[in-house]
Amino acid sequence: MFDDAIDALFQTGRRGFLPRAQSCNYIMNCLVECGKIDMALALFQHLKKRMGLTPDVYTYTIVIKAYCRRGDLEEAVDVFRDMDEAGITDAYARTTLLDGLRLNGKTTSGHEVLLACREAGLLVDANGYTEMKLQEAESVLQNMKNHGVPRDTYSYSNLIRGYCEIGDILKAFSLHKDMVSDGVKSNCFIASGILQCLCKMGLTAEVADYFQWFKDSGIFLDNVSYNIVIDAYCKLGEMQEAEDLLEEMKGKGMVPDAIHYTCLINGYCCQEELQSALDILKEMKDLGVKADIITYNILLGEMYRHGYAGAANDLFEYMEAQALKPNNDTYCAIIKGLCKGGMVKEAREFFNSLEEKCVITCSAMVNGYCEADHTEEAHQLFVSLLSNYGILVSKRACLNLLDKLCMEGNMNAALEAFEKMWGLGLILDEIAYSKFIAALCRYGNTKKARAVFDILLSSGFTLDAQTYTTIMNGYCKENCLWEATDLFNDMKEKGIRPDVVTYTVLIKGALEENRKNLSRKSRKAPTGTEGKVSDACALQSEVNFMDVKHDVVYYTVLIDGHCKMNNLQDAVRLFEEMMDRGITPDAIAYTALVSGYCRRGDMDSAVCLVDEMASKGIMPDTPTISALLDGYEIVEARKVKLRSDKTE
Secondary structure, three states, rough: HHHHHHHHHHHOOOOOOOOOOHHHHHHHHHHOOOOHHHHHHHHHHHHHHHHOOOOOOOHHHHHHHHHHHHOOOHHHHHHHHHHHHHHHOOHHHHHHHHHHHHHOOOOOOOHHHHHHHHHHOOOOOOHHHHHHHHHHHHHHHHHHHOOOOOOOHHHHHHHHHHHHHOOOHHHHHHHHHHHHOOOOOOOOHHHHHHHHHHHHHOOHHHHHHHHHHHHHOOOOOEEEEEEEHHHHHHHOOOOHHHHHHHHHHOOOOOOOOHHHHHHHHHHHOOOOOHHHHHHHHHHHHHHOOOOOOOHHHHHHHHHHOOOOOHHHHHHHHHHHHHOOOOOOHHHHHHHHHHHHOEEEEEEEEHHHOOOOOOOOOOOOHHHHHHHOHHHHHHHHHHHHHHHOOOOOOOOHHHHHHHHHHHHHOOHHHHHHHHHHHHOHHHHHHHOHHHHHHHHHHHHOOOOHHHHHHHHHHHHHHHHHHEEHHHHHHHHHOOOOOOHHHHHHHHHHHHHOOOHHHHHHHHHHHHHHHHHHHHOOOOOOOOOOOOOOOOOOHHHHHHHHHHHOOOHHHHHHHHHHHHHHEEEOOHHHHHHHHHOOOOOOOOHHHHHHHHHHHHOOOOOHHHHHHHHHHHHHOOOHEEEEEEEHHHHHHHHHHHHHHHHHHHHO
């Protein structure tokens, strides 16, 4: 079952589709829980490095859990460091690591676990200490039960809230269940803690369900609890439900504050209902509820985005009249709103008018240019900022700019941006550099890609099979099979295991080289390269010897290559071998063999294969039909030539 699920993920990647992080996390977590740790970790590496998946906080936490269960504590610590560098450290991930250290016998007490983390170089904050204190507190609670000492709401509430604060919602639910079983009544302090934890974990839809469950249980819910649920409804786009809750609050004698109304305003803005958001602001004024800077930042950004610059300017002046001083977030919201609204020139004028520029505002302007497809202006601003001020742009803005330049094929500017970043010590991650190298190769700059590759290697970066394969593919496309082979050998010498994609790329290059040699009959190899070009058959043998898993693309390349060299018998054998291995051919694989039959003039076999395609629900596409038409032309041409020969 797992093999099928993983194969489905891999095949989508080979066809250019990236699966959602949630789907990948689900499969990885199932593998870990079923004890298939190695498979889960291998899947993580493949998704991250080969398919370009950006891990989220849950991905990292699952990987930490996997390493801890396998006993690889150093690896778990390294993953946590990666999270910290990516700026997504999470309390629950930290808890998972601490539990792993403790359960693996690394330490014998909570105190020693914390020391172990500190010795490993981890930043241990209050959450880490809280986790150990919670375990001790839970032990005390259990002792109370064992000795018949009654446990009250206070005994449970701090413990449940503590687990909620570190993101362990399952433990919080378990304790809440025990509390109810003991006949201890819950309260709004506990309820709001659980609701807030659900929100932070992204379980927004569950917030409303548990809120209703708490209400049905007769628990009094305060302003804080209502605000959490109103915010959840707004995030879900269920604005009527959010407004109904606000009215329910008023009906119970509660007075909504700026936070409640700001949630509604933000919700309406997210739903593109700016007028409704402004109506909420008017309601706040009428009720005497003073809006805060966050409220105005949200509205200003949206008003500029929708082109209401005049009204936005008036609101800005009104905000200042209310003794609210704009901050960098305000300026960022205005720049972002103007750029999204297509008023990029106005955004730049506003940016230039700022007396003091900081990372937030500079990054907003670079990102704004990128989002508005003014990538050249973004690049010029980026270079100017780095030249005049040094590092005054966030890493995320750098990533956005580099990605955008690569997407548009402006590789000279991308190279300049890379050199500027590198020169100032602004180092990105391996995924970003792998994408950059891939873009260079895609636009025919394999030599430059290799230069970047060598810089990264010499700086201590560990480049994976995907990056090696990318450059090898670039070399093959540029008819530099010798260089591709050298890189392939270097890759193996460094202990980096080639995968099916690597072998497919090199085999395709070797087959193409062989085909050209057959057509030219003679070709002198460059001096010193004799015998270095990998033979396709030798590579096939290596694939089998190394037990590399075959896929449909691998077989398609082989079938197509043999057909183009008129080795139809080998092509048919490979097609049958693919079927015997349980690999289902797709339209491209069928078309490759159809083309082979057509080149030979065997139209009966070609038509039979097309019928087989259709019977399996694989509809012939344009290349398939073109191959058939070419085949009929070849047959007709041969008939004409035969008649001509007889006439002569």
